[in-house]
Amino acid sequence: MIHKLFLLSFFLLAFITISNAQLITEEEDLEQVGEGVNLSSPYHTTLTFFYNLERDHFFPKRASRTLDKRGVEGNAEELVIKLQQIFEGKGIVVRTSEIPNDPNYVDSTDNAEKKFYFDRDKLPGIYLEKRGSQWRFSSFSVGQIDALHKETYPFGTDRLLNILPKIGNQEYLGLQLWQLVGIGILVLLTFLAHFLFTFLVDKGLIYLMRRLGYGYIGENYLLPIAKICSFYLIVILLSLLIRVLQLPVEIYAWIVPIIETLKPFLITVIFYKIVDVVAAYFAKLASKTESTLDDQLVPLIRKTLKAFVIIVGTLFILRDGLDLDIIPFLTGLSIGGLAIALAAQDTIKNFFGSVMIFIDKPFQVGDWITSGEIDGTVEEVGFRSSRVRTPRNSVMYVPNGKIADAVIDNHGLRQYRRYTTNLTLTYDTPPALIEEFVKGLREIVLVHPKTRKDFFTIYFNNLSSYSQDVLFTIFFEVPTLPDELQARHEILVQVVKLARALGVRFAFPTQTLHMESFPEKKGLEQTYPESQEFQARLNQFLAQELTKKEDNKED
Known part of the structure; x- marks a missing residue:
């Protein structure tokens, strides 16, 4: 027992010593960067770039030396500030402890070239490249800064980056004054946008639908969709303006996934509601036909479309919101689907049997059919089975695969x-x-x-x-x-x-007994x-x- 405690104490002491050594090394690197510019490795170049653009240590001229401006026009200091804003706007967290400190670092995934990518998915065009003995942001990356900046801050929101900081730089609760004011303005704009959109929908759209004679459709179908659309527009507004606040990357890195998840989620909800509108339209068409099977088909179409919307929406949420690679998931789903298909042959047979029933229409709801043991009135046709009410008032659930293969005597036709x-x-x-x-x-x-x-x-x-x-x-x-x-x-x-x-x-x-009649008596x-x-x-x-x-x- 004493031996184990000794080993445990030894490992803890070694871990603390190594951690302190790393902290001392990083502090020394920062001091070296503060005195000049160190571009000897991806680690030192990254440290030089971010350290000289901090609020308390703002030297964009030094940070601009991390750019390879060969063949690229523009002010180097402006470009380096825009690049930092791109990192913050994209919500990319750069951890210096994960950046290689090897001057001869080689990217094994890119033809073994001396390059270092920060985030291949969000910033595939921004990478460090070694030229001679120095690591700098490649000339290709520098040439992409203006385009990426407009993409990150579209619709002229980049101008707010120069206007809002003029409000004041005093710090409160870890944020500068202009950031707190920006948050208040953003909250106010959010409530105003929701109020305005709701007012236009309630007073404008519903009024118009009532004038056209579609008040029921407007209130029960279009109004719920319009409300979800208002939330979606608010999320879009937040995603555009929250980047301007230049919040700490650690905070913004949590906000970005939430916003990116809400976008496909709300779109999924919108299409889920639209399915009800489409189903109502199909139900109106089905009511005009003599066949009752069309009326039974409408709920099945609605359920199928809603299931499809949920599946597709979930895939987009996983890809865009949670930043997961869905290709392996789809590959595994196809392989698993094959195994499920082999294990559920009867279910698939019944499904295609229901499809054939809806295509051929051998009977419809309300018809009296007989086929072997089946004898009764059809009450419902589902994707797997049909429900038949027998003369005994009992209910038979018959697999559609069996009905599709059987000879049916339809008395209803x-x-x-x-x-x-x-x-x-x-x-x-x-x-x-x-x-x-x-x-x-x-x-x-x-x-x-x-x-x-x-x-x-x-x-x-x-x-x-x-x-x-x-x-x-x-x-x-x-x-x-x-x-x-x-x-x-x-x-x-x-x-x-x-x-x-x-x-x-x-x-x-x-049985009648006939007796001979007498003259004086009637027979x-x-x-x-x-x-x-x-x-x-x-x-x-x-x-x-x-x-x-x-x-x-x-x-």
């Missing part, structure tokens, strides 16, 4: 719905009465508004063991099962009325009038029913 039955008449019904009864049935079908008039089958069809059968087959021109049942009800009520009017009796399975058999009476009764029935039909039409 029928133009006509057939109804067939046998009207059984007692054996004592005279032939003449049967003739008049059949004529009456045909007239009932011709008069009903929801029956097919050009094709039906009503004939005296069979002699069964206990009845004389009339085949009654008709077709209804109705869209749904409830409409069909209502039409059946109306037809059968008319059939019963016709039978009562003519005196027709319906047979049912019975049990039904007696019927002459055939002329049957025809008169039929004409009277049809006249009464037709009169009712005409009265209903007039009402």
Whole structure:
């Protein structure tokens, strides 16, 4: 135990000694730079550049000697100040402890040339290059300073760098007076911009949409998008003006990622809201079509577009906001996607099955379909499965891959719905009465508004063991099962009325014992009038029913 404590104490003492040695070395380097200019290594050149541009030690003339101005026009002192402003505006933190102190340093990633890059991603054109025995900012880098400065401070914001410092350089809370005043002005501009934009949207856009008759769309769809756009414009305003404040790089290095993350995040939210507008437009188009499958497709399109927006937005947030390289992520995602695809073959099959359903449209929501064990009314079609309501009022969830491969009998696409039955008449019904009864049935079908008039089958069809059968087959021109049942009800009520009017009796399975009748007693058999009476009764029935039909039409 004592031995371990001794070793630990030894390593701590060695670490403190090395740290103090590095601090002493850096202080000596600063003293050497303060006396002159040291360009012997990337480390000393960087130290010379930043040290001579500090607020308490501002010697731009010395710092300008770090520039290689061969072939480049312009004031060296102005260029060196602009270069420092570029570093601060880009939020690049330069740690001298990470800069090589080797006079013969070689960049292995750039053809083994004697160059040193500060940040290849943010400042790919700014690098130190060794010429002779000195390291300086290359002439190419110096030639890029003016363009990079305008890019860092666009729309004339670079002029504020010369105006704001004139307010005062007194320090409060670690910041100069002009920086504190600039922060206050920036906060005020932010609130004013948000207030102005909100006022224009609420009073201008909504008023205009109401005048055009689209007030609901403006309030429920465009107004949320406009508010997010106002936040996005505020973030853009902040990103432009906050660079002018020349905040300490350590602070600004934290602000830049936040602002760069907010930009793609807010754009993602804007497009996420726009999807609702697009979905509402598609829903309006779908409502004009007869197919109910289009109405079911709209929510699926909305969910798919929103998922796509979230995925793309996340990639941009990772790339622009968090400064991550998404290429390896996409590569890994493609490889992982292949593995997932192999493991989820059934899910992919069901997905493409749903696509085929929406393309071919073998049925739509509300149709009655049968296919093997599937029997019921379609209630919903999803990306993976469809929901079918069975006659037992239970719900079947059927994979779309199975539906796409199956033979489907779609009763909902029928133009006509057939109804067939046998009207059984007692054996004592005279032939003449049967003739008049059949004529009456045909007239009932011709008069009903929801029956097919050009094709039906009503004939005296069979002699069964206990009845004389009339085949009654008709077709209804109705869209749904409830409409069909209502039409059946109306037809059968008319059939019963016709039978009562003519005196027709319906047979049912019975056994009849016939006894010989005596002269003084009447038999049990039904007696019927002459055939002329049957025809008169039929004409009277049809006249009464037709009169009712005409009265209903007039009402």
